[in-house]
Amino acid sequence: MVKTMAGAAALAAVLGVGMASPTRAADIVRYPADHFPIATAIEVPPGASTIYLSGTGAQPVNKSAKPMTLAAYGDTETQVRGALTQIQGQLAKLKLTMGDVVQMHIYMVADPKLGKIDFPGMMKAYTEFFGTKAQPNLPTRSAFEVAHLANPGWLVEIEVTAVRAH
Numbered sequence: 001m002v003k004t005m006a007g008a009a010a011l012a013a014v015l016g017v018g019m020a021s022p023t024r025a026a027d028i029v030r031y032p033a034d035h036f037p038i039a040t041a042i043e044v045p046p047g048a049s050t051i052y053l054s055g056t057g058a059q060p061v062n063k064s065a066k067p068m069t070l071a072a073y074g075d076t077e078t079q080v081r082g083a084l085t086q087i088q089g090q091l092a093k094l095k096l097t098m099g100d101v102v103q104m105h106i107y108m109v110a111d112p113k114l115g116k117i118d119f120p121g122m123m124k125a126y127t128e129f130f131g132t133k134a135q136p137n138l139p140t141r142s143a144f145e146v147a148h149l150a151n152p153g154w155l156v157e158i159e160v161t162a163v164r165a166h
Contacts (some may be wrong), residue, residue, distance in 0.1 A: 028165055029103065032138055036130035037123075039138040042102045048165045051100075053090055055107065055159040057151055068153045076111055077121035080154040084129045087160055096162050097136040100127050103161040104159025106143040111155055117145050122156065 011084070027045040044050070058079040065071035073079050088098055106126075108117040122143065131138050149157050 027155060028163055030138060037127055037138055038141045040100075040140070042140055044102065044163050045165060046115050048163045051094060051096065051162045052162065053087060053160050053162065055105075055153040055157040056083055056086045056090070057149070059073050059086065060153075068142075068151055069082045070112070070153050070155070073122060073151075073155070075113075075154045075155045076108065076118035077125045079154065080106070080125035080158070081128065081157045083156055086127065087158060088129070091162060093164075094164075097135070099135050100162040100164065101130075101137070101139045101160045103165050104139045104141040106141065107146045107149060107153045107157045107159075108143060109146060109149055117143075118155070119143070 028048070029043040030039045031041040033040045056074050059082055060067070060072040061074045061078060062072050073082070084098075087101075089098060091100065106122060107112065107118065108119075108122065110116050111118045111121075149155075
């Protein structure tokens with residue numbers, strides 16, 4: 001465990017990231033990626049609580065569409081925005097914010113209209129929640145293309161890990 005800024009600088013050197021501007025919130029250290037709105041690494045201090053949120057998708061946006069269909073949930077951008085809004089609400093119930101998210105996994109299904117995953121659509125919605133002036137904290141993140149999700153209308157399911165520093 002890295003406990004000092006000198007140790008953090010050594011970790012940054014090993015990871016190949018700069019130490020110029022890690023963001024700190026209650027001793028959580030984030031190492032931003034160059035030119036991409038994710039963190040390359042995050043240090044969590046001893047004694048912090050880790051909160052794992054189950055994967056979630058968006059709520060239907062078109063109530064008149066057939067349930068559990070793409071028409072009910074919208075495109076990737078709409079679904080990412082909806083899922084992140086759901087996550088934001090779950091975090092608020094735990095007295096946490098999106099700024100407390102340290103890791104994110106995004107599972108994506110190819111949009112049948114595009115024939116591939118809509119990474120630009122995902123990024124457009126994602127950057128409304130992370131790396132903004134109001135909420136600059138970036139999580140580490142992985143995005144995966146999967147064959148299917150539990151809800152056949154979902155193009156996206158997102159799970160996150162948050163940390164509550166003490």
